[in-house]
Amino acid sequence: MTSDAPRPPPRRRFFGAFGRRELKGLVWQVLVVGIAVAVIAFLWSNTVTNLSARRITTGFAFLGREAGMPIADSLLPYNPRDTYFWAFVVGVANTLRVAVIGIVLATILGTLIGISRLSSNWLLSRLAAVYVETLRDIPLLLQLLFWYVLMQALPAARAAWRPVEGVFLSNRGLILPAIPFGPPQLAVLGTAALGCAVLYVIRRWLVAQQMRDGKPRPAWPFAVALLIALPAVVFVLLGVSWTIEWPELRGFNFVGGLTLAPEYFALLIALVTYTSAFIAEIVRSGIQSVPRGQWDAANALGLRRSLMLRQIILPQALRVIVPPMTSQYLNLTKNSSLAVAIGYQDVVSIANTTLNQTGQAIEAIALIMAVFLTISLGISFFMNWYNARIALVER
Amino acid sequence: MTAITDMPDVPRAARRPQIGNPVLRWLRTNLFSSIPNGILTIVLLAVLAKGVISFIQWGIANAVWFTPANDSSACRAVRGLGACWAIIPEKYRFILFGTYPFDEQWRPALSVLLFIALFYLSTRRALWRRELVFVWIGAPGLISVLMWGGVLGLSFVSQDRWGGLPVTLILATFGLAFGFPLGILVALGRRSKLPAIRSLSVLYVELIRGVPLVSLLFMASVMFPLFMPSGFNIDKLLRAQIAIILFAGAYLAEVIRGGLQAVPRGQYEAADALGLSYWRKNRLIILPQAIRHVIPPLVNTFIAFFKDTSLVLIIGIFDLLTTAKTAIIDPAWQQFSVEVYIFVAAIYFVFCFAMSRYSRSLEAHTGAR
Numbered sequence: 084m085t086s087d088a089p090r091p092p093p094r095r096r097f098f099g100a101f102g103r104r105e106l107k108g109l110v111w112q113v114l115v116v117g118i119a120v121a122v123i124a125f126l127w128s129n130t131v132t133n134l135s136a137r138r139i140t141t142g143f144a145f146l147g148r149e150a151g152m153p154i155a156d157s158l159l160p161y162n163p164r165d166t167y168f169w170a171f172v173v174g175v176a177n178t179l180r181v182a183v184i185g186i187v188l189a190t191i192l193g194t195l196i197g198i199s200r201l202s203s204n205w206l207l208s209r210l211a212a213v214y215v216e217t218l219r220d221i222p223l224l225l226q227l228l229f230w231y232v233l234m235q236a237l238p239a240a241r242a243a244w245r246p247v248e249g250v251f252l253s254n255r256g257l258i259l260p261a262i263p264f265g266p267p268q269l270a271v272l273g274t275a276a277l278g279c280a281v282l283y284v285i286r287r288w289l290v291a292q293q294m295r296d297g298k299p300r301p302a303w304p305f306a307v308a309l310l311i312a313l314p315a316v317v318f319v320l321l322g323v324s325w326t327i328e329w330p331e332l333r334g335f336n337f338v339g340g341l342t343l344a345p346e347y348f349a350l351l352i353a354l355v356t357y358t359s360a361f362i363a364e365i366v367r368s369g370i371q372s373v374p375r376g377q378w379d380a381a382n383a384l385g386l387r388r389s390l391m392l393r394q395i396i397l398p399q400a401l402r403v404i405v406p407p408m409t410s411q412y413l414n415l416t417k418n419s420s421l422a423v424a425i426g427y428q429d430v431v432s433i434a435n436t437t438l439n440q441t442g443q444a445i446e447a448i449a450l451i452m453a454v455f456l457t458i459s460l461g462i463s464f465f466m467n468w469y470n471a472r473i474a475l476v477e478r
Numbered sequence: 479m480t481a482i483t484d485m486p487d488v489p490r491a492a493r494r495p496q497i498g499n500p501v502l503r504w505l506r507t508n509l510f511s512s513i514p515n516g517i518l519t520i521v522l523l524a525v526l527a528k529g530v531i532s533f534i535q536w537g538i539a540n541a542v543w544f545t546p547a548n549d550s551s552a553c554r555a556v557r558g559l560g561a562c563w564a565i566i567p568e569k570y571r572f573i574l575f576g577t578y579p580f581d582e583q584w585r586p587a588l589s590v591l592l593f594i595a596l597f598y599l600s601t602r603r604a605l606w607r608r609e610l611v612f613v614w615i616g617a618p619g620l621i622s623v624l625m626w627g628g629v630l631g632l633s634f635v636s637q638d639r640w641g642g643l644p645v646t647l648i649l650a651t652f653g654l655a656f657g658f659p660l661g662i663l664v665a666l667g668r669r670s671k672l673p674a675i676r677s678l679s680v681l682y683v684e685l686i687r688g689v690p691l692v693s694l695l696f697m698a699s700v701m702f703p704l705f706m707p708s709g710f711n712i713d714k715l716l717r718a719q720i721a722i723i724l725f726a727g728a729y730l731a732e733v734i735r736g737g738l739q740a741v742p743r744g745q746y747e748a749a750d751a752l753g754l755s756y757w758r759k760n761r762l763i764i765l766p767q768a769i770r771h772v773i774p775p776l777v778n779t780f781i782a783f784f785k786d787t788s789l790v791l792i793i794g795i796f797d798l799l800t801t802a803k804t805a806i807i808d809p810a811w812q813q814f815s816v817e818v819y820i821f822v823a824a825i826y827f828v829f830c831f832a833m834s835r836y837s838r839s840l841e842a843h844t845g846a847r
Contacts, residue, residue, distance in 0.1 A: 112674040115667075119678060126705040133704045204515050205508035206522050220830035221823045222785040225799055229819045236816070420690035424792055431692055444700045448693060456688040 130445075137442075145441050146171070152436050154428050156344040167437055174433035175454055181347065181429065182416040182458070185354040189415060190408075192355060193362025200367050211363065218360035224421055227353040231425045234345040240336060249329050251337060257348050258330045261341035267321045274317045278309030285309075346427035350419065358415045362408065369404035370396070401473050409466035413459050420455075430454050537561045550810045562814040566821050569805040573822065576641015576796040582633065586644040589621045593647045601836055603843075614655065621648075637713050641796030643825065645715070649722055649787040649797065654780055657726025664731035666760060669738055679731070686728035691789050694721045699793040718790050726783055733775045737768035777837035781830050788826075798822055 134141060146168040154161050158176045161169065199211035218226070235254055238244065243253035249260040262268065282305055289300045330340025343351070373396050381391040422429040428436075431451055438447040510516040540560025544567060545552045553562035566573075575586045596617045599605055625644065628634035640648075667679035686694070698721035699714060706712070741764055749759040769776070788799040796804070802822040806815040 108672045112672045115678065116674050129707050130704050133708060136708060203508070203511055204518055204522075206519050206526075210522065210526070216831065216834070217827070220781070220785075220827045220834060222788040222799065222826055224788045224791060225819060225823055225826065228799075228803065229816065229823070232815045232819065236813075417690040420692040421789070421792075423692060431690070431696075435696065438696075438700065444704065448697050448701060451693045451696075452685075452689045455690055455693065456685075459688040 139442055141443075141445065143446055145437075145443050145446070148441075150437070150440075152433070152440065154433070156347055156428065167441075170433050170437070171430065171450060174428060174430035177427070178416075178419055178422075178429040178431075178454070179458075181350055181354065181419045181422070181427075185351055185358070185415050185419065186412050188351070188355045189358040189362055189411075193359035194366050196359060197363035197366030197370070200363060201370060215360045215363050218357055223353060223357045223418055224424060226357055227349060227421055227425060230349040230352050231345070234349045237345075240332060243332070249327075249340075251330060251332070254345060255337065255342070256345045257343040258337050259341045259343070260327050260329050261339075262326070263328055270321060271314050271318050275310055275314045278313055282306055282309050344427070346422070346425050349425060350422050350427050353421075354415055354418060357418075358411055361411050361414075365404055365407045365411065366400075369400040372403045373399045398473065405466065405470045405473060409463060409470070412462050412466065416458055416462065417455060420451075535560075548810065550814075553811075553814060557813060561817050562811075563817060565806075565811050565814045565817050568811070569808075569818065570821075572642075572805050573798070573801050573818065574642045575644065576801045577639050578641060579633075579635060579639065582627075582635060585624045585627070585632070585635075586640070586642070589624045589644050590647060592617055592621050592624075593644075593651060596651075618652070618655075637715050640715070642801045643798050645796060646784075646787055646798040649715075649719060649790065650780075650784045652719055653722040653726045653783055653787065654730075656723045657730050657783075660723065660727035661730030661734050662765065664727060665734035665738055668731065668735055683728045683731055686725055687732070691721075691725055691786055692792055694725055695789060695793050697721065714793070715795055718793060718795050722783070722787065722790075725786075726779075729779055729782075730776070733772050733779055734768060736775070737770075737772035738764065740771045741767045774837050774841045777833055777840065781833045781837075784829060784833070785826065798825065 147166055149164055150167045150170040151163050152170060153163055154170065154173055156177070157173045158180050159173050161173045196211045196214060199207050200215070202208045202211075234256070237252060237254045240251075240253045240255050243251040243255075243258075245251055251258040282302070285305050286302050289302055293299055328339045330337045330342075332338075377395055377399065378391075381395045386395070419429055420431040423432040423435055426432070434447040434451045438444050441447075509519045536559070540556050542552050542556055542560060542562050542564050545564040548568070550562070550564075553564055556562070571580070571583060574590075575583045578586050596613065599613060600610065623629060623632070625640060625648075626635060626637075664679045664682060667675045668683065670676050670679075695718060698717040702717045702720075703711065745763055745767065746759070749763045754762070787797060790797050791800045791803065794800070799822060802818050803815075806812055806818050
């Protein structure tokens with residue numbers, strides 16, 4: 084638009100310096116927040132009326148009362164005379180027991196399958212592909228029910244399967260040989276954990292030294308000293324016994340050993356196999372994302388296979404792998420709530436029973452949500468920290 | 479593992495002289511390229527053979543396919559040795575349609591076919607036009623007429639008698655159809671410059687994604703009546719549907735947000751330079767590009783939702799999985815749940831696998847551009 088006519092003077096803004104755009108933004112915000120507040124107020128007032136009409140008292144006072152519900156399989160000591168609060172804590176421990184072990188196993192299995200899909204062995208890569216496609220396309224709840232039914236169809240304790248000596252598989256669950264665990268054993272493990280921490284610091288120092296003069300300094304003597312020798316000294320000093328307790332069948336049940344109840348075992352299998360299919364795809368795409376030239380360059384440098392993977396390929400693949408892996412870990416943790424369908428008493432199942440016994444729906448569901456939000460935030464926090472550590476530093 | 483030492487892109491057989499029998503050559507390069515690989519192949523073949531043979535023995539050779547009505551004695555005779563597929567012809571109508579009146583079950587069957595036709599039409603790229611919106615409005619209308627009845631001489635069937643596959647399809651389709659616009663709004667809200675709207679969107683997404691779907695369903699089934707004015711009561715199915723829509727909205731919002739981030743800044747600036755309003759800018763310029771970027775992850779989210787609708791089992795809604803679980807409560811057939819679960823798994827698998835193949839083809843298409 085080119086014309087010689089003088090431009091009209093700018094219109095005076097109604098709100099002075101406060102522009103139209105800002106005004107519009109403000110109106111929208113007030114509108115949206117207003118609607119949100121109105122909806123919440125509406126729900127809130129209804130809830131208050133309904134609660135008083137049904138004579139439901141609110142608040143968390145019920146947590147101090149005696150729970151009276153049985154918990155069949157728990158990590159922490161529990162008996163039905165304990166309080167609701169303790170029942171919740173036991174439930175959280177059970178959830179964590181499934182989630183933590185599930186995450187570790189799913190990561191291992193998923194990585195193996197993801198690598199198998201890339202194998203040059205046609206049969207292996209096909210089998211891995213079929214595994215991934217099948218497990219991903221069937222609902223987890225269905226798989227869970229399937230495993231649970233299979234667990235129940237196992238022979239009775241007397242006719243238990245013994246795939247390996249000391250391992251029994253029956254409709255009572257999986258029974259493994261175990262080491263009785265007490266403070267002395269804990270002391271030995273604690274020493275080893277401390278050794279890990281010290282080793283980490285030493286390794287960083289050694290790498291810093293190598294950065295300075297280029298001479299490689301092996302870390303393994305320190306590792307041997309801290310992780311094997313030191314715990315061994317504690318072990319001898321305390322005289323800890325590491326005798327393995329072998330389970331045996333006495334009468335109708337097993338004595339000794341470690342028992343994984345059928346509910347727990349079914350839940351663990353379902354979560355691990357289902358999540359591993361997703362992890363396999365993540366690992367595969369991560370490894371494939373490393374450019375070919377990186378392999379060639381590492382080969383040309385004449386690096387050993389292990390060094391090449393550890394120093395060149397994995398660090399680059401992990402950048403692609405870690406963020407989606409975080410969501411898989413979160414999914415696995417949240418999916419452990421399906422335990423309620425087969426009667427493994429995780430926090431959701433216990434909250435549900437509490438809800439039915441006390442009618443404290445709002446509190447019970449708020450507790451479930453609080454627990455999962457805390458766990459989710461914890462996992463994302465840790466994984467984001469890890470992700471930031473391995474992320475590409477662009478200069 | 480030998481697997482990691484031979485990576486996919488490392489040139490292998492291609493440069494070997496192409497001599498000998500092609501079958502042998504294929505075997506050599508793909509199965510027996512090295513000694514560890516050969517051992518692995520043999521072990522896998524042995525395991526596979528054992529698995530396939532025992533499945534054929536159980537699932538085909540020793541299986542019972544048909545029995546006289548309501549008589550499971552033939553099945554119990556082969557229990558542990560062979561499968562009892564006879565439970566499927568016995569129970570399939572209950573599994574597929576739940577407690578819907580027996581004589582009227584052609585109506586849910588037709589609804590399922592309509593749903594499948596709707597999905598099929600929506601996957602044809604040539605049909606991605608404005609008219610598709612009318613199909614999406616028309617088909618659910620037709621389906622609700624079929625399911626509810628009460629008009630056109632169809633008898634009325636109340637919602638609590640619906641069950642099986644139609645319920646699964648309804649929960650999934652409506653969950654996505656309503657979750658999608660909700661997701662778009664939330665995604666736009668999350669990228670908005672207005673702090674109040676942005677924080678509300680973030681709060682919504684993070685709260686919903688941080689908790690399991692089970693807890694939202696509990697909320698829908700237990701707490702929803704507390705939230706509503708007394709005397710106002712909505713059906714359990716609709717309450718679960720609302721929970722699923724809210725859940726879908728949060729997940730889809732994150733996928734769409736990814737697409738919005740992929741639209742270059744220049745597009746926003748060009749739209750602003752044209753003087754378009756916020757909504758016109760997004761509707762005409764930004765969203766079409768953003769959604770095109772994220773079609774494959776969108777389909778993946780759809781697959782996840784289709785599977786997650788099975789969770790309504792926990793609050794006792796009769797979807798496909800619940801009807802399957804209920805079908806085997808019958809004492810005569812109680813022991814044959816594995817067969818029923820395999821049947822239902824196959825149905826879920828067909829739907830999800832079709833979607834995932836389609837997503838693959840879309841990915842190939844968008845990748846080619």
